[in-house]
Amino acid sequence: MTSTLNAAPGLHPGLGAMVHEQLTALAQRYDDAAERLGALGHRVGGLGQAHGAWTGPGSRAFRARVERHERTLARDVETCREAARSVRWAAAVLAERLAALETAAELGAPLVSVLSTLLGPGVVLPSLGSERRG
Structure with missing residues (x-):
């Protein structure tokens, strides 16, 4: 996976990729902490x-x-290793779901445009929830 910081100019990484990258980095920090705690445990045992x-x-x-x-x-x-596994699992699941939502959003805008062209002017499009009816 390309790092979000190393994405090609003009290309914006998807939200799913950014979430995955951040959560994977967090999981790595948990793994690093587990390694340090393990080394400390060996030193205490040696003492x-x-x-x-x-x-x-x-x-x-x-x-x-x-x-x-x-x-x-x-x-x-x-505990640190279990947290790292859980964070990696969450990263994969969230990235997958966010990518699916991004794909739906990318497909949705052109679809609405085509439908309004086919059905003509004056077509009432569904509200996106920004308006509240009283």
Whole structure:
């Protein structure tokens, strides 16, 4: 997919493409956060192993805290990955639906023009909802 910023001059990317691009970038940020949290979890685990032989005062509390942080970070990594999957799914669905709406809008304007030409002047066209009847 061509980036919306790199679209050829004079060509405007569709709204669906822009939404897809932005949401995909958001999903990538979630993936990046998951990677960073995973690396942090490994460092915390390494810290716990490096001090594993320590049996002094507070050693059990320290190991328990390290294990708790490892579990919390692992849950956070999975949450970020799940969020990235959900955002990617939403990006695909929204882009598809917006593209369909854009196609309908592109087809609609010429169709109205042709119908008014065929049916003649004075044809009442349906309101687009901009007017309110009292």
